[in-house]
Amino acid sequence: MRTTTNPFDDDKLREECxxxxxxxxxxxxxxLALGLHALQHRGQEGTGIVTYDDRDDQFHAHRENGHVGxxxxxxxVMEQLVGNSGIGHNRYSTTGDTMRRNVQPLFGDLxxxxxxxxxxxxxxxAINVREDLVRRGSIFQSTTDxxxxxxxxxxxxxxxxxxxxxxxxxxxxxxxxxxxxxxKLIGVRDPMGVRPLVLGKLGxxxxxxxxxxGLDIIGADKVRDVSPGEVIVIDEEGLHxxxxxxxxxxxxxxxxxxxxxxxxxxxxxxxxxxARKRIGMELARExxxxxxxxxxxxDSGVPSAIGYAEESGFPFEYGIIRNHYxxxxxxxxxxxxxxxxxxxxxxxxxxxxxGKRVVLVDDSIVRGTTSRKIVEMVRAAGATEVHMRIASPxxxxxxxxxxxxxxxxxxxAAQHTIEEMRHLIGCDSLDFLTMDGLYRAMGKEGRNNEMxxxxxxxxxxxxxxxxxxxxxVSRGQRQLSLLRxxx
Numbered sequence: 001m002r003t004t005t006n007p008f009d010d011d012k013l014r015e016e017c018x019x020x021x022x023x024x025x026x027x028x029x030x031x032l033a034l035g036l037h038a039l040q041h042r043g044q045e046g047t048g049i050v051t052y053d054d055r056d057d058q059f060h061a062h063r064e065n066g067h068v069g070x071x072x073x074x075x076x077v078m079e080q081l082v083g084n085s086g087i088g089h090n091r092y093s094t095t096g097d098t099m100r101r102n103v104q105p106l107f108g109d110l111x112x113x114x115x116x117x118x119x120x121x122x123x124x125x126a127i128n129v130r131e132d133l134v135r136r137g138s139i140f141q142s143t144t145d146x147x148x149x150x151x152x153x154x155x156x157x158x159x160x161x162x163x164x165x166x167x168x169x170x171x172x173x174x175x176x177x178x179x180x181x182x183x184k185l186i187g188v189r190d191p192m193g194v195r196p197l198v199l200g201k202l203g204x205x206x207x208x209x210x211x212x213x214g215l216d217i218i219g220a221d222k223v224r225d226v227s228p229g230e231v232i233v234i235d236e237e238g239l240h241x242x243x244x245x246x247x248x249x250x251x252x253x254x255x256x257x258x259x260x261x262x263x264x265x266x267x268x269x270x271x272x273x274x275a276r277k278r279i280g281m282e283l284a285r286e287x288x289x290x291x292x293x294x295x296x297x298x299d300s301g302v303p304s305a306i307g308y309a310e311e312s313g314f315p316f317e318y319g320i321i322r323n324h325y326x327x328x329x330x331x332x333x334x335x336x337x338x339x340x341x342x343x344x345x346x347x348x349x350x351x352x353x354x355g356k357r358v359v360l361v362d363d364s365i366v367r368g369t370t371s372r373k374i375v376e377m378v379r380a381a382g383a384t385e386v387h388m389r390i391a392s393p394x395x396x397x398x399x400x401x402x403x404x405x406x407x408x409x410x411x412x413a414a415q416h417t418i419e420e421m422r423h424l425i426g427c428d429s430l431d432f433l434t435m436d437g438l439y440r441a442m443g444k445e446g447r448n449n450e451m452x453x454x455x456x457x458x459x460x461x462x463x464x465x466x467x468x469x470x471x472x473v474s475r476g477q478r479q480l481s482l483l484r485x486x487x
Contacts, residue, residue, distance in 0.1 A: 029081035043090035046103035051083030121175030121402035174401035193228025280307025287431035295319035354382030
């Protein structure tokens with residue numbers, strides 16, 4: 001069974017991972033630890049840093065399960081991570097088990113020297129590539145798809161950049177990654193730009209990070225977003241940019257704006273916080289309801305609830321208070337305790353709710369388990385009506401691009417109509433933002449069905465990148481089912 005940071009929070013899509021890299025600063029490890037701390041929300045199971053010290057020509061690494069503050073809060077650990085360049089990673093396991101050997105960055109000694117790799121996303125043909133590499137003699141030390149990149153690079157020829165480009169031509173999927181060698185920091189974003197990556201600068205030092213909040217915490221300035229399909233190479237001569245892959249339409253994950261990114265981040269020149277407020281305003285236009293209060297389900301529902309309140313004219317109140325200090329629970333999450341789990345994370349503010357008609361605003365519904373418990377809790381606090389408004393379309397499909405989602409049979413919206421969902425959750429009314437409403441909130445006229453501007457596969461089922469491994473597994477399951485039927 002997977003161990004999570006908060007075993008009671010099982011009703012959200014899990015963030016992918018976070019990556020951070022810096023080149024040309026005397027104390028790279030301290031900057032990396034701070035950057036990873038700001039990006040903790042993207043991965044909370046494990047964290048790691050690899051640095052390179054040109055004074056002794058050595059790489060230094062530390063990787064552990066746990067939060068950034070726990071792992072790198074030890075001065076003895078930080079003292080070992082000397083060097084003026086490095087990369088770091090926060091992990092939430094999307095492929096591979098939760099174990100120390102899967103914590104990134106991964107490191108290998110290749111023909112040209114040491115190479116560290118950290119990766120955010122998912123390679124959709126990793127199983128096929130891995131099986132081929134094993135047949136050719138590769139010995140894998142982890143179960144994460146990131147290691148495929150290291151082994152492929154070992155089989156290529158040319159410079160480290162040539163090897164990396166050749167390797168990425170062999171893989172498919174959604175990814176952003178950073179690589180560290182003795183002389184270079186390299187950043188790459190997949191050709192469709194599904195996963196985000198930004199370039200920053202602090203004095204003479206260049207930085208690569210999953211989000212701008214990683215730059216903010218160390219006082220760095222954002223230079224620009226790394227473009228889809230761009231390879232950035234940073235060395236002692238400066239920054240070099242390459243576009244070696246065939247151009248493809250941009251498909252940034254729209255869930256970055258709905259939930260994944262921190263609200264104080266800026267993605268492609270758009271404030272995440274402002275985008276969420278606009279989403280809430282659009283939700284109010286599409287799905288009005290007569291209530292006394294607009295109440296967010298904290299924390300992710302707050303900006304959208306503010307937008308909903310502004311547009312609807314009903315007052316915004318914190319009718320639910322979140323406990324920010326749950327962390328790793330001291331209680332074993334049995335089924336009986338799980339039923340009480342929402343009380344560990346959320347508590348009803350009775351003084352605000354009693355005798356009131358309430359609309360609860362949340363960013364999404366995945367399994368519906370938490371939504372049901374919160375509705376029960378709000379009713380128990382004296383609310384006379386409880387309505388729910390969801391600041392995204394129904395989540396009907398699993399993600400295969402680096403987001404850990406339940407299989408489709410576990411997604412509430414994939415198995416039930418909205419009215420059936422309303423009945424199961426127990427609210428008086430339930431409505432979701434439409435796909436067109438979501439795109440309008442993002443500044444588009446609506447969703448271009450022929451060429452959607454974002455990856456919205458979790459809502460539409462339209463996957464922009466081939467799912468090679470999943471197709472092979474599904475084909476094998478179908479063949480097995482046919483054989484069983486035939487027998």
